[in-house]
Amino acid sequence: MPLSEYEQRVLSQMEQQLRSDPRLVSTFTSEQRYSGRRLALGTLAVLAGLAMLVGGVAASLVWLGVLGFVAMLGGVMLAISKPRNGAPKAPSSRPRAGGPAAAPPRHGGFMQRLEERWDRRRDEHGR
Numbered sequence: 001m002p003l004s005e006y007e008q009r010v011l012s013q014m015e016q017q018l019r020s021d022p023r024l025v026s027t028f029t030s031e032q033r034y035s036g037r038r039l040a041l042g043t044l045a046v047l048a049g050l051a052m053l054v055g056g057v058a059a060s061l062v063w064l065g066v067l068g069f070v071a072m073l074g075g076v077m078l079a080i081s082k083p084r085n086g087a088p089k090a091p092s093s094r095p096r097a098g099g100p101a102a103a104p105p106r107h108g109g110f111m112q113r114l115e116e117r118w119d120r121r122r123d124e125h126g127r
Helices: 005-019 022-028 036-058 062-080 110-124
Strands: none
Touching: 036 062
């Protein structure tokens, strides 16, 4: 089913806004994705957890199986997580009116912040 003219226009506006969002662009184009050390340690933790899980099932030791599962989960999380640098973030390319005090406080959940950003963009672009 083809999109109506209005839907095509809204879709193209959304695409333009997504392309011009510097944080989204930096998220998908970051140069340092995964650390080799974290990947290796995570893989070792998954293998050790798998061995504990199989050993726990073979020996009928529930606690060892649960510990192995938790180790596997932790290993996967370690392997896929990005390293956190203490380096400061690069300044945003967006101009900020009024300096740092102009940013609204971040209260509420993710969806509330998303709705607030959507409302601000609609107001900026004249709906």
